[in-house]
Amino acid sequence: MAILNEHFDKLPGQYLFPEIARRVASRLEANPDLATRLIRAGIGDVTEPIPAACAAAIRQAADELSHRDTFRGYGPAVGHPFVREAIAAGEYQELGVEPDEIFLSDGSKGDAGHALEIFAPGNRIAVADPVYPVYVDTNVLAGRTGPIGADGIFDGILPIRANEANDFLPEPPDAPIDLVYLCFPNNPTGAMIDRPGLASWVAWALERDAIILYDAAYADFVADPSLPKSIYEFDGARRCAMEFRSLSKSAGFTGVRCGWTVVPRELEGRLPSGERRPVHPMWSRRWATRSNGVSWPVQRAAAAAYSPEGRAQVRELVELYRSNAERLREGVAAAGLRVWGGLHAPYVWVGCPNGLGSWAFFDLLLDQLAVVTTPGCGFGPGGEGYVRISGFNSRERVEEIVQRLETLQVPA
Ligand SMILES: *Cc1c(COP(=O)(O)O)cnc(C)c1O
Numbered sequence: 001m002a003i004l005n006e007h008f009d010k011l012p013g014q015y016l017f018p019e020i021a022r023r024v025a026s027r028l029e030a031n032p033d034l035a036t037r038l039i040r041a042g043i044g045d046v047t048e049p050i051p052a053a054c055a056a057a058i059r060q061a062a063d064e065l066s067h068r069d070t071f072r073g074y075g076p077a078v079g080h081p082f083v084r085e086a087i088a089a090g091e092y093q094e095l096g097v098e099p100d101e102i103f104l105s106d107g108s109k110g111d112a113g114h115a116l117e118i119f120a121p122g123n124r125i126a127v128a129d130p131v132y133p134v135y136v137d138t139n140v141l142a143g144r145t146g147p148i149g150a151d152g153i154f155d156g157i158l159p160i161r162a163n164e165a166n167d168f169l170p171e172p173p174d175a176p177i178d179l180v181y182l183c184f185p186n187n188p189t190g191a192m193i194d195r196p197g198l199a200s201w202v203a204w205a206l207e208r209d210a211i212i213l214y215d216a217a218y219a220d221f222v223a224d225p226s227l228p229k230s231i232y233e234f235d236g237a238r239r240c241a242m243e244f245r246s247l248s249k250s251a252g253f254t255g256v257r258c259g260w261t262v263v264p265r266e267l268e269g270r271l272p273s274g275e276r277r278p279v280h281p282m283w284s285r286r287w288a289t290r291s292n293g294v295s296w297p298v299q300r301a302a303a304a305a306y307s308p309e310g311r312a313q314v315r316e317l318v319e320l321y322r323s324n325a326e327r328l329r330e331g332v333a334a335a336g337l338r339v340w341g342g343l344h345a346p347y348v349w350v351g352c353p354n355g356l357g358s359w360a361f362f363d364l365l366l367d368q369l370a371v372v373t374t375p376g377c378g379f380g381p382g383g384e385g386y387v388r389i390s391g392f393n394s395r396e397r398v399e400e401i402v403q404r405l406e407t408l409q410v411p412a
Helices: 006-010 016-030 052-065 081-091 108-118 134-141 195-208 280-290 296-304 308-334 358-369 395-405
Strands: 102-105 125-129 157-161 179-183 211-215 241-246 259-262 268-270 276-278 339-341 347-351 386-390
Touching (some): 016 358, 102 108, 125 134, 195 211, 276 280, 308 339, 308 386, 358 395
Parallel strands (some): 125 179
Antiparallel strands (some): 241 259, 339 347
């Protein structure tokens, strides 16, 4: 009989979003009128249509595919050159990232997991906590960890605490580490690292020959030009970092599916024999072996996001979500709650008042305000005691949440 991957059993059951759905459904059952009042500000999905320039490009691509002389079959697995060039010019102009260092994909969730295929078991891994759960979970499924402990930490993964004491900006650890996952602007906290902060991570990685897996899915939300949008703004990052980027949150491509990973030619690791090897040819080989890449209409749409109209439309979308989050931040603060994020991210991170846990405060916001949030404990043990509120919404709904927050009554 076929033997299955036992590491799946190490992951706790899919708990967070099903449990949120269950709690919302139980309220709706008891009170059907709630349906019209309910505002969902929990799930991290965009709400607005994709840019018109991208939609037009998808239509054009459909036409191309339907005529013999413009039809496209297989393209390069890592993306057509015109798309990689558009991204290089649009995102990395002064940073020296070349088009052939940009590997197109169907999104960065997948790429974050694929990365494990080029790293051997036995790497010492650190992950910020709280954070997007994908980094830890993909390590678990790949058998790179031991079991989960009573503290919610997997054996073999070093959590790097982001908390109120460090303004939710995890700092480089002293421990010996080979691979570290960082995410800025951060999901879920909305925190954004400053230049000295990220420079210290790069220096730390260079010093110990570690690799930073840098998830910048929310780079477009960085509103202050003095803050870094890409890790390649730092000298030496080409020798120590891969960067994951996505059009999901910027161009609203959560359903279209397109992202990319940057692998600089200078990035190296070591084989078990000790020999140094560049990562770039391995990442190319992984793509050629595993995939035939992103569909033609999606590549057309991705390039269109970098046309002059596309860029303006993307900017407008990002500013809607970002300013929504900033407005939520004001509303949460005005309600007397502790709040972080919301300035360079679509999320705000709210401290639960009076010692309430994440789920208790989630229930309170649901029952008193009919607002659905995300309990922070779903993003790692370091998220307990917080909830995330998402700015992915219409402005009207955001204003409604802000008004309702004024009526919040927290039990003493
Ligand atoms: C949404 C999100 C992504 C994007 O994933 P895609 O697969 O590109 O849709 C990546 N990283 C983080 C932290 C996210 O929140």
